[in-house]
Amino acid sequence: MRNNVAVHRIVKNVKQRGQYIEPHSHTFFHYIYSLRGHTRVTADGEVYQTESGSLVLLPPGVTHDIVSEDTSCCLDLKFACSEHLTSQLAELPRYMRAVGQRENDLIRNVFEEAVGQERDYDEIINIRLYELLIILLRKKDDGEKPWLLVGHSEVSRSNESIRHVLQTVEEKLEHPIKVSELAEQCGYSENYFRQIFRECVGLSPNAYINQRKISKAKELMLYSELNVSQIAESLGYQSIHYFSRLFKKVVGIAPTDYVSRIKDNRPINILHNANTPEGEFEIPVRDKYSEI
Template identity: 25%
Template structure:
């Protein structure tokens, strides 16, 4: 059995809305077995590979590859790996008012396992944050809080849309990441489908490639920022995670036919021309 563990229990401060107790990766063996009773802790544990058993509050569950299981405060729980195919899992243990709020606001009560819910990219980022040597505990808490919110929302959306087709799952992934920098490798990692399968299925279903769809809708969002905010071109470029302002402008021109500046000037001119003059009012 081998584990990579990052321990922060000695840094916990009740003044923080969230405290991270531990995070890590466990390469379990047949002897792996954890039992707790009534502790004030939350935990997300994502199964990278393998099988095992979770007994929690009179439920017996069988987390396996690509599943998430959740441990909640005051629960009686016991979990252990199978003998023939033990878990490899990545996990975080935490507590605090923010954790309580997120769980009560977004997740159904008494939900302890989410099947086929890939949160590996978020969990890997938590491990990266945990292992950084140049961060204060306060900085770590801020960054982990953001990742936990993303996990909770991902799990919530997964539970609400678990009946979506594969094509609909791909579209949802593109839509919720519209302000982010995203490529097909990211989508493949999040959904567990191959990149070629994603491109083929999406084109067959929607008549457009995922890349073209994502670019088109990102530019539609850029139009809204140009029309309805005072953000300059570079700020919009940064907000939408383009590589730089030049790439944003060239992409915008390729989709719309004019530059972002020309689009903003043209729409503002049209709007001003439609405002009636007050000097001749009756």
């Protein structure tokens, strides 16, 4: 990787209304991705109000403080990179109110890799973050572009019927989805539909549907207050036992274990270096902020 991106820490943190982190600065980049709720980030005198899906980009040396305006949940990405890339990233805006679906997925994937800690997870995390940074820089250079949803590959764009089916799956994740109905939507026989779908997407229809549902389940586990049974029910699974078996098959661990790994206020050290704090957090959270 020519720009030597090195993520040293990822933190999922929940703050209650009025909790805050005092003004401070870092020698590394600190990106704050909002999962839910609202915070007020003040950076070098500029104030940014965060909401779900927003991204605050803080370069090294920028003094900032964070105040929670309700019950908020954020992912903090802390990293360093080459001098060349550092100068490029410094030109990005400090605040993006809503990043695209592709960026959302990359950020969440970084956290999931940190939680799962499978083989070479640190390398995957650095690669994913590097991809995110390149996308943000492209958008700065080229302006906003429409991004396809997850699973809408280049191949699938050659078949409008399959594109519409992928969109239908996204819209109906909270309901049971029958392959026969998707085939009927395309005007294909079920066998022919299965063949065309696999050619375009690379998975069977059932495998793709389950993959998207489990991805949605992980998203709900990450930022919602629903328990595992409620999440399974919300995604159209009538049996919690079937959902649990499927989740473990796709993710590698049981849903209850996954939830325990992503519990609130979870710091994960990816790389131990000079930026890694000795304690749980670099700056402690204070309980009340008098101006709220």
